Amino acid sequence: MKQPHALLVASPGLGHIIPVLELGNRLSSVLNVHVTVLAITSGTSSVTETETIHAAAARGTCDIIELPSVEIDHLVEPGATVVTKILAKMRVMKSEVWDAVKSMKKKPTVMIVDLFGTGLLSIVEVGVMKKYVYIPSHAWFLALMVYLPVLDKVVQGEYVEIKEPMKIPSCKPIGPKELLDTMLDRSDQQYLECVQSGLEIPMSDGVLVNTWEELQRNILTAFREDGELSRVIKVPVYPIGPIVRTNGHVDKPYSIFEWLDKQRERSVVYVCLGSGGKLSFKQTMELAWGLELSGQRFLWVLRSPTSYLGACSSGDDQVSSSLPEGFLDRMRGVGLVVTEWAPQVEILSHGSIGGFLSHCGWSSVLESLTKGIPILAWPLYAEQWMNATLLTEEIGVAIRTSELPSKKVIGREEVAFLVNKIIAEEDGRKIRSKAEKVRVSSERAWTHDGSSHNSLFEWARQCRLLH
Numbered sequence: 001m002k003q004p005h006a007l008l009v010a011s012p013g014l015g016h017i018i019p020v021l022e023l024g025n026r027l028s029s030v031l032n033v034h035v036t037v038l039a040i041t042s043g044t045s046s047v048t049e050t051e052t053i054h055a056a057a058a059r060g061t062c063d064i065i066e067l068p069s070v071e072i073d074h075l076v077e078p079g080a081t082v083v084t085k086i087l088a089k090m091r092v093m094k095s096e097v098w099d100a101v102k103s104m105k106k107k108p109t110v111m112i113v114d115l116f117g118t119g120l121l122s123i124v125e126v127g128v129m130k131k132y133v134y135i136p137s138h139a140w141f142l143a144l145m146v147y148l149p150v151l152d153k154v155v156q157g158e159y160v161e162i163k164e165p166m167k168i169p170s171c172k173p174i175g176p177k178e179l180l181d182t183m184l185d186r187s188d189q190q191y192l193e194c195v196q197s198g199l200e201i202p203m204s205d206g207v208l209v210n211t212w213e214e215l216q217r218n219i220l221t222a223f224r225e226d227g228e229l230s231r232v233i234k235v236p237v238y239p240i241g242p243i244v245r246t247n248g249h250v251d252k253p254y255s256i257f258e259w260l261d262k263q264r265e266r267s268v269v270y271v272c273l274g275s276g277g278k279l280s281f282k283q284t285m286e287l288a289w290g291l292e293l294s295g296q297r298f299l300w301v302l303r304s305p306t307s308y309l310g311a312c313s314s315g316d317d318q319v320s321s322s323l324p325e326g327f328l329d330r331m332r333g334v335g336l337v338v339t340e341w342a343p344q345v346e347i348l349s350h351g352s353i354g355g356f357l358s359h360c361g362w363s364s365v366l367e368s369l370t371k372g373i374p375i376l377a378w379p380l381y382a383e384q385w386m387n388a389t390l391l392t393e394e395i396g397v398a399i400r401t402s403e404l405p406s407k408k409v410i411g412r413e414e415v416a417f418l419v420n421k422i423i424a425e426e427d428g429r430k431i432r433s434k435a436e437k438v439r440v441s442s443e444r445a446w447t448h449d450g451s452s453h454n455s456l457f458e459w460a461r462q463c464r465l466l467h
């Protein structure tokens with residue numbers, strides 16, 4: 001029998017391409033279907049983006065087609081945000097995507113777009129493909145996205161000025177500290193684009209979401225059972241997480257792993273703010289002082305992404321100038337500062353890592369939880385404020401800063417206090433043991449007959465990838 005073919009479309013940006021590539025990898029290895037990933041690239045020569053795609057292609061589990069995105073500057077207002085630009089690019093690329101589909105020798109029967117690609121769902125009306133949306137985030141975020149058009153109608157004024165947290169059916173309400181950054185200004189084009197995405201998700205045949213039953217049972221049940229939430233989303237939701245990168249695909253930089261090998265078990269705090277998280281100069285200084293003050297061991301990824309899979313260096317001139325004087329010398333042996341793209345999954349898999357100071361991007365969160373590592377939440381943008389609340393107040397695997405680090409500089413004493421709590425103190429024990437329980441449940445979800453495994457097979461049967 002002919003092997004079925006699934007097409008996955010990834011929007012530009014590493015944070016979008018990585019989860020889609022991982023989904024493709026999972027579909028091909030678990031379901032044994034032919035997968036093509038159409039990666040719409042930024043159009044700028046992003047070395048990290050290209051190298052990520054090439055590294056994924058080298059694994060050979062999926063066919064990967066790169067499609068450079070078209071110029072859209074004339075379609076967006078000057079100063080438009082990254083989100084607006086990505087959504088606008090994805091909306092205008094319908095014909096390019098459709099041309100790519102038509103030129104495929106083996107026609108896909110299923111198309112999956114990511115959150116930014118919902119504008120592409122309508123292209124399949126002229127075809128025979130089933131169409132799905134992949135949300136590489138969690139169920140509470142999905143609920144907010146599909147409920148946003150309702151909030152848009154009923155809430156007057158700016159969300160940031162609302163006194164009472166906003167109710168979303170069957171979910172924890174959204175307060176000012178959980179708003180998506182796209183919701184901060186309702187007159188901005190990126191907000192309007194988000195509302196539009198919220199309207200488009202229910203036009204698909206279903207939604208795959210990167211969470212699992214045991215982690216978010218209440219919301220996932222509400223998506224299934226008759227009620228306000230299921231009436232808003234209209235289509236089935238398939239929790240298939242955690243889908244994360246597995247280790248072993250990268251060269252391990254000797255300097256990092258030689259150092260980690262010398263550290264005690266669960267004694268090192270790993271500090272990394274994702275592919276795009278940046279701190280102000282002042283905050284970088286306070287974080288450095290706080291790490292020093294804590295007396296704990298740390299591995300700090302301090303840089304903008306430059307070279308995926310690149311070698312690590314420590315203590316180059318540019319880095320030392322953004323750190324307190326003499327910091328690198330004083331911390332020799334206690335901490336390691338690396339300046340390039342770090343092999344995060346491999347680092348989190350090392351037995352010496354005991355806590356993760358993270359911006360709470362959902363991929364980083366899952367990479368941490370699947371290793372049983374508790375999180376010191378340092379949310380900066382996108383849906384990371386929601387993620388931090390979910391991790392601290394609902395799941396209980398994280399602690400967080402008293403103020404939003406995106407709004408206020410977190411002082412060195414607080415950094416030191418939190419670092420000690422997550423890694424060393426009795427108080428942090430509950431969080432550490434919860435993180436271990438979540439690790440076990442994340443593994444269970446993907447065992448044979450586990451909830452996510454079953455959910456993926458149910459989806460595959462629904463869309464006739466499997467019979």
Ligand code: UDP
Binds near residue numbers: 016273301342365
């Ligand atoms: N990442 C990495 N090395 C780095 C920084 C980030 O491997 O130095 C990876 C990380 O493992 C994760 C992704 O980049 O898979 C970041 O995704 P996430 O959703 O956490 O945050 P985003 O960067 O999209 O804000």
